[in-house]
Amino acid sequence: MSVFDHIEFDEHEHVAFCHDKKTGLKAIIAVHNSYLGPALGGCRMWPYANSDEALNDVLRLSKGMTYKAAMANLNQGGGKAVILGDPRVHKSADMMRAMGRFVESLSGQYISAEDSGMSVADLQIMAEETTHISGTKASYHFAGEEADGNPAPSTAYGVFTGVKASVKYHFGSDLQGKKVAIQGLGHVGYRLAEHLHREGAELFVADIYPEGVNRAKEKLNATIVSPDEILTLDVDVIAPCAMGATVNRQSISTLKAKVIAGAANNQLASEDLGELLKDKGILYAPDYVINAGGIIDIYHQKMLSSNEALKTHLEKIGATLMEVYTRADEQNLATNRVANTIAEEKFKK
Numbered sequence: 001m002s003v004f005d006h007i008e009f010d011e012h013e014h015v016a017f018c019h020d021k022k023t024g025l026k027a028i029i030a031v032h033n034s035y036l037g038p039a040l041g042g043c044r045m046w047p048y049a050n051s052d053e054a055l056n057d058v059l060r061l062s063k064g065m066t067y068k069a070a071m072a073n074l075n076q077g078g079g080k081a082v083i084l085g086d087p088r089v090h091k092s093a094d095m096m097r098a099m100g101r102f103v104e105s106l107s108g109q110y111i112s113a114e115d116s117g118m119s120v121a122d123l124q125i126m127a128e129e130t131t132h133i134s135g136t137k138a139s140y141h142f143a144g145e146e147a148d149g150n151p152a153p154s155t156a157y158g159v160f161t162g163v164k165a166s167v168k169y170h171f172g173s174d175l176q177g178k179k180v181a182i183q184g185l186g187h188v189g190y191r192l193a194e195h196l197h198r199e200g201a202e203l204f205v206a207d208i209y210p211e212g213v214n215r216a217k218e219k220l221n222a223t224i225v226s227p228d229e230i231l232t233l234d235v236d237v238i239a240p241c242a243m244g245a246t247v248n249r250q251s252i253s254t255l256k257a258k259v260i261a262g263a264a265n266n267q268l269a270s271e272d273l274g275e276l277l278k279d280k281g282i283l284y285a286p287d288y289v290i291n292a293g294g295i296i297d298i299y300h301q302k303m304l305s306s307n308e309a310l311k312t313h314l315e316k317i318g319a320t321l322m323e324v325y326t327r328a329d330e331q332n333l334a335t336n337r338v339a340n341t342i343a344e345e346k347f348k349k
């Protein structure tokens, strides 16, 4: 498929392809927009069925990063990298070094970080060949955790501040006694559950694996429900923290919660569902606004910021959501549309 005519191309500034015969590396780096600064975004390794699929993914994701960085008030643009291959089968240290050289060849126009199929250890190997890497040393220490570069604790804290702000906006209250259903108790979902429990929320949790939910039942007094049931519960908040497309034409008809605020990327199966949520009186926290804690963390790792500076920045997610909600109400628009417009006002100068 042609790059310039690609449906996801959308004025990308730079798309670079790399094939390193010696290590088998096949990779694409996409820089969507660098008006606000060098493009920052993760590197994903995935067994794509073909190069079209990989191109589609990298273009879509890098554009998403432009919007996310703008709404997080970062002086960064949006970019992404993908490596074609199965991380469990094809990855090698030499391949990671070759990827590091590919990143270096863009002279800092793109700064790489962690994404699916890539670990902090992989980034550390890439960093042998380039300085344009972040996410190898976290600065936010949550509940005594050893910081290792994984931004999940910051993502969870950012989502927590976003849930708090959304509840305040919709119900005019704090989290005490509020019923929150969390779909997916992984790296972000479990930590979010801990924050919410500490603020007095009543938790309902579901996962396709038992470890996280069992721990939440034991330690956080959470009620375990089945993955099929979690979205239909009569709760105040649904926090999607598993996969995308939680809100789709089927699930929307059975939603009883009044607020949707969680970590998952691409929560709406399509953008027009934002209007349906608005019509149903459900407040939706646009995913890339509420889950920006990860990229904020990566940015502060790069800047070698203090723990306090990072925490203060994460807490601004709540204020940004308030701005989105207020404007959406004033203009009678869906929150996802308003977030897109605010982001574009920042990077499309």
Ligand code: NAD
Pocket (backbone or CB within 6 Å): 151, 152, 153, 155, 183, 184, 185, 186, 187, 188, 189, 206, 207, 208, 209, 212, 227, 241, 242, 243, 244, 263, 264, 265, 291, 292, 294
């Ligand atoms: P994770 O893989 O650690 O956790 C996801 C959890 O969801 C797993 O425990 C999995 O078993 C569970 N799950 C999968 N399908 C499910 C289903 N149908 N019902 C219930 N549970 C299900 O991932 P994570 O790092 O916690 O990220 C969670 C979401 O947040 C993802 O969508 C991710 O893209 C997004 N996100 C994560 C970060 C981050 O810093 N980790 C940053 C931004 C966005």
